[in-house]
Amino acid sequence: MRFPIASVLLFACVCVAQGGELMASAARRSITPDLKNGRPVYMAGFGQGRAATGVHDDLWVRCVALSTGEKPLAVCAVDSIGLFWDDVRKIRAGVPQATVLVMSTHVHEGPDTMGLWGAKQGVSGIDEEYNALLVARAVEAIKECLSTMRPATISLAAVTPKDVAGYFDDSRPPVVHDPQILALAVNDMRRERIATLVNWSNHPEALGSKNTLITADWPAGLCARLESLEGGLVVYVNGAVGGMQSPLGAKIIDPRTKQPAPPETFRFAEAVGEYVADHVHEALHDAERADVDAIIYREKLVEIPVANQGFLMAAQAGLFKGRQAMEAGKSKAPVGYLRLSGQGRPKLEVALIPGEMYPELSVGGVVKDPAGDFPGAAVERPVKSMLTAPYKMLFGLANDEIGYIIPKVQWDEKPPYTFGSTKRWYGEVNSVGPEAAPIIAQALEELVKTSGKP
Known part of the structure; x- marks a missing residue:
């Protein structure tokens, strides 16, 4: 069940210059939509026709830049449901002097930047002016980073x-989480x-919806x-969230009241975020100093057959507004590998x-069920098992958003359904x-191998 690498490799690789002093910076820009211009802002992530009525808190593009040589690396997180490769390429084109990585947080309470959640089914929710604003603000933030780089150190925790596990509700067997919280702290020479x-x-x-x-x-x-606890700018990058890794349905105790936080409320959301923040703050007390003197990034553009008829029809109907071209029933998406090293390690x-x-697919735990559509499929090697560094991250929705990525052996569209379900599973729909x-x-494994030792 393995594909020849020539059939999937369409583009390779971006290298970040290495061998010098570590430099770093950070910047952010607001990407909160204007609700006063007379145009409705349709919110993404649940259903069609959910128009925004106000702003509770701002949306941001947050970037941290690192460099050990001539070409800096800019890692940006965007408060967005997802950005297609087409819009990420526009951001990269605006800052050719940097290697740019753009991850969407996958927030379900912001504008529809993908076109699937418009006024009604079959109508795109993309506002081109808003997407253009997002691209422009990301470019601004990266350019500010490049103009404010200074000597820095890195710590990892x-x-x-x-x-x-109480902060997730997984609606589909097998119940597997990638629960580790990781942090990369960047300090200047004044600490x-x-x-x-x-x-x-x-x-x-x-x-909620x-x-x-x-x-x-x-x-x-x-x-x-x-x-407020650590200072500086916080950049949150989501991970392996497929299979509905979600706080919806979880019962979370509010540390302020010692009672369950009311579900689908702002206090409920705040409690989840503060939980993560407090654990990161505590972990950073014992953070490991990482003397980084080399940064390398590799990327491949792979070609994936599109079996989802809904996606194909959405593209034909223009919901993506020219993005996500599916030529000959295939989609192209980037896969990337980043490594920070010090003294050859x-x-x-x-x-x-x-x-x-x-x-x-990140940490292992695939379960075969004979009721699946491909019961004989090989099990993909877990992503984090391909990595050997003491700290391993997975950036989800990175430089594109193609939807759920499901182990082939667990793929299940046809009855009888796996794990005793009486209806089709949700993941395959998206x-x-x-x-x-x-x-x-396979593409990631090849990237790791071809990147060689530091």
Whole structure:
């Protein structure tokens, strides 16, 4: 069940210059939509026709830049449901002097930037002026980073709280999470915080489908709390959130009241974010200094067959407004590999995945069921098992959003359904198809191998 690499490799690779002093900076820009211009803002992530009625908290593009040589690396997180490769390329084109990585937080309480959640079914929700604003603000933030680089140090930390499973509700067997919370802290030479990058896997949809106020959801609470505790700018990057890794349905105790936080409320969302912030703050007390003197990034553009008829019809109907061209029934998406090293040893490795990967593809735990559509399919190698650094991150919705990435052996569209279900599973409805996982896993494994030793 393996594909020849020549059939999936269409583009390779971006290298970040290395060998010098570590420099860093951070910047952000607001991407909160204007609700006073007379045009409705349709909110993404649940259903059609959910128009925003106000703003609870701002949306942001947050960037941290790192460099050990001539070409800096800019890592940006955007409070967005997702950005297609087409819009990411526009951001990159605006800052050709940097290697740019753009991840969407996957917030379900912001504007529709993908076209699937417009006024009604079959009508695009994309406002081209808003997408253009997002691109322009991201370029501005990156350019500010490039103009304010200064000598820096990096520390790394990771924590898996004992009660972290209570912050997820996984609606589909097998119940697997990628629960570890990871942090990369960047300080200047005065030991003042420049930025803290936080990587965790959970849907920002704590407010649910009835909310009509623009918000960054629980990451807003994370950023506000951690910035007050640590200083600097917090950049949150989501991880393996496929299979509905979500706080919706979870029972979370509010530390203020010692009672369950009321579900689908702003306090509920805030409690999730503050939980992550407090654990990162504690973990950073024992953070490991990483003397980084080399940064390398590799990327491949892979070609994935699109089996999802809904996606094909959406493209034909113009919902994506020219984005996500599916030529000959195939979609192209970038897969990336990032490594930070010091004195010839990897300190941090990152897999960049262009969608919502199921956690069992990240940390293992795939379960075969003979009722699946491909019971004989090979099991993809877990992403984090490909990495050897002491700290391993997975950036989801990285540089593209192709939807759910499901282990092929667990793919299930036809009855009888797996794990005793009486109806079709939700994940396949929002996935390009069963070949995404094996193609992406193989491409990443090849990227790791060809990148060689530091």
